[in-house]
Amino acid sequence: MSPADRCFVQIADALREPNAWTNNEWLCRPDLVAAEKLLLVRANMDPMHCHPFHCHPHREEIIYVLYGRAEQWVGTERRILSAGEMAHIPAGVVHATYNPHAEPLVFLAILSPAKLPDPLAAVPDPQDVSAQEPWASLRKNLPACKTRF
DSSP: OOGGGOOOOOGGGSEEEEOSSOEEEEEESTTTSSOSSOEEEEEEEOTTEEEEEEEOTTOEEEEEEEESEEEEEETTEEEEEETTOEEEEOTTOOEEEEEOSSSOEEEEEEEEOSSOOHHHHTSOSSEEOTTSTTTTTTTTTSOOOBOOO
16 A cells, blocks of 8 residues: 555554664654655653754654653753653753663654755754763663663
């Protein structure tokens, strides 16, 4: 079935993609459904792992926690989010998701737009800023977290 004809994505049809931060299960993106405005991924983050400070230059994002607890940063503001809680990240705003806890973290990341015009699509996304200040020092007194590879 072509993405243009698909309205449902069952778990067996999710596109699985491991990356340095999480094991992803893509449920909505243009190669799955005719989505032009939304991306949806269920992200599975191991204990003591993270997606360090980064930004999406031309996409806004919602992080919605399904299971576990996220140490969520939006800019220099930090919150611990539990199941049923979320963070909104405007386009271009630096943010990070850390799991300094003993249990896994499972969250939905919803980004928009799914499709960017060609000049914007050429910009790297996400952009890692974790080695730059002030981001490199914000967590200096908090438990260290690592990426998967």
